[in-house]
Amino acid sequence: MDDEGLQAFIDEANQLLQQMEHILLDAENAQGNMDLLNALFRTMHTIKGSAGLFALDDIVKFTHEVENVLDLLRKGSIELDEALVSVMLRCRDYVQTMVDAISNAKIIPSIEDRTALLTELQCYQVAKTVLIATSAPIVKEAQIEFVTCESSSLSWLIFLGFGPDLLRHGLDPASFLRFLTRQGRIEKVLPLIDTQLNAADFDPEHNYLQFALRFEGNTTVAALHDVFEFVREDSLVLISPLAEAHEFLQQQTGQIQPEVWEKINAAWVELGLAPLAIEKPAPVDEAPSRPALETTAQQGAVKKLKPRKPVKTTFLRVEAEKLDSLINLVGELVISGAAGNLLASQNGAMALQEWSLSMSNLIEQIRAGVLSMRMAQIGEVFQRFPRVVRCGQRIG
Known part of the structure; x- marks a missing residue:
């Protein structure tokens, strides 16, 4: 395991946990402040994603449960009351213990504390589920059976248009594929390389590799997009269930360049998408930077992500x-x-x-x-x- 990369993860996790504590202790202001609630959610979400890159499964599983409750919080399904603040502070302390245990073998996170916290976190999620069930209209038994069938494994088509600066940022494309296997099984991978690349112009720090994948897994579009959280702003990531891929591709017309659209269509056809006569997308104006696209879990709606905001203050770690x-x-x-x-x-x-x-x-x-x-x-x-x-x- 890369010691420098792992130390960078520990430092980042410590900063995020410190930020999480500040927000929780200022809960009265955070209650109606969506920016603070979103920042609270991102602390666990970022730690979970970074831990996954280093195969820290215990941290990934625990932070995922905390993240689920924080997601309910920012959606307004639950309130940040005194009891929830106490639970979140204890979760924060437990994550801190797990992070400290990475560099100090004498620190052993308590199994009893973990079990107790997971039970409390599940209570919040179960309470929300019961509330939805009691407020929803009564449905027929056949409808319930149909919903159950939807939970079976699905086939997905994915395009990973990693940005040119991926390697310069210290990211490995293979690490995202390994992390993706936690959601299911990769059936087939097509590496997409620019065949017109001139060897004389080759830059070893420039990323030329993109991927098209066929994936099998009982998951959601949102969960799959979370796998690529760290590269979404600089990359083009397209994800669609195989059964909805034709409609999804039609939604891309006018959103991306025609040559990119044709490359994605050809790759997905090779991965199992039935050929279909789809109107060729009209040329679009060249944007200053390539936007990343994502879809919602239910409708597959496409939206352009906001360009990365300029960093106002930067810090450099020095020994x-x-x-x-x-x-x-x-x-x-x-x-x-x-x-x-x-x-x-x-x-x-x-x-x-x-x-x-x-x-x-x-x-x-x-x-x-x-x-x-x-x-x-x-x-x-x-x-x-x-x-x-x-x-x-x-x-x-």
């Missing part, structure tokens, strides 16, 4: 030893600058003194900047206090 070494070098530079100031004053040359003063100011700015990088945010010191206060209020 503490490197920062300490830089601070030491800046300290030596300060000493040398002071010696230069002394020589300039003894020499008496006005131009040399002005240069020395300017150099001293620059050195001081560098010193202040380097020292600020080594400082820790004061919020991290007090971030656990709200949790302690909340526990005290509940006990009192």
Whole structure:
């Protein structure tokens, strides 16, 4: 297993769990704030997806159950009351324990805690199911049998148009296929390579590979799209049940380029889609960036995802030893600058003194900047206090 990649997962999970705790402790504001509720859902969703890439099955299964309850929460099916906040905080702590156990063999997550939490999470989901059943009109027995038949394994057709920067982002196309097998079974894979590629123009960091798949599994379109959560913004991902593939392809006309549409149609025909005379899509205007498409579970509706928002603040992780070494070098530079100031004053040359003063100011700015990088945010010191206060209020 890639140690650097696993450490990156641990760091990301710790940040997401910290964010989850802040939202839960500020539950009164989160109750009516869809952005916060969606962010709360994404914390578990992202941890689940990243854990799947490293085959951390225990984390994937547990976070999936937490994610289901959070999905009900953001849809308004349940409320973020005090009891649910307590359950979510305990789930957050258990996920933290599982993440810590990856790098520390002495930490062993409690099976009893896991069982108790899963039972409470299932109670929320069962309560929602019972509520729907009691509020729905009575249906005939034949209709119930029809719904049961729908739960059998389905055939799916998938097109994975991975973006050109996939490899530069450190992502492996094969890892998504391995993760997809958790939803069912891949029957056939067609690699789609640009046959007009010139060897002289080949870039080893550029992704040229796309896939068409036939997949068997008892799942949903939404669940399958979740597998490709990390590449949806830069890729073209199309998923349709085999029985609805013709209608689905017709919906793509005008949405994607004709040559791409023809490639998908030909690949899906080879995977089992019956040939059908479908009107060739009209040319569409070239977009600045390739949009990712997805469908809903019931209607297969297609929508363009919003372009990736520019990142306002970015962070770069640097080893503490490197920062300490830089601070030491800046300290030596300060000493040398002071010696230069002394020589300039003894020499008496006005131009040399002005240069020395300017150099001293620059050195001081560098010193202040380097020292600020080594400082820790004061919020991290007090971030656990709200949790302690909340526990005290509940006990009192």
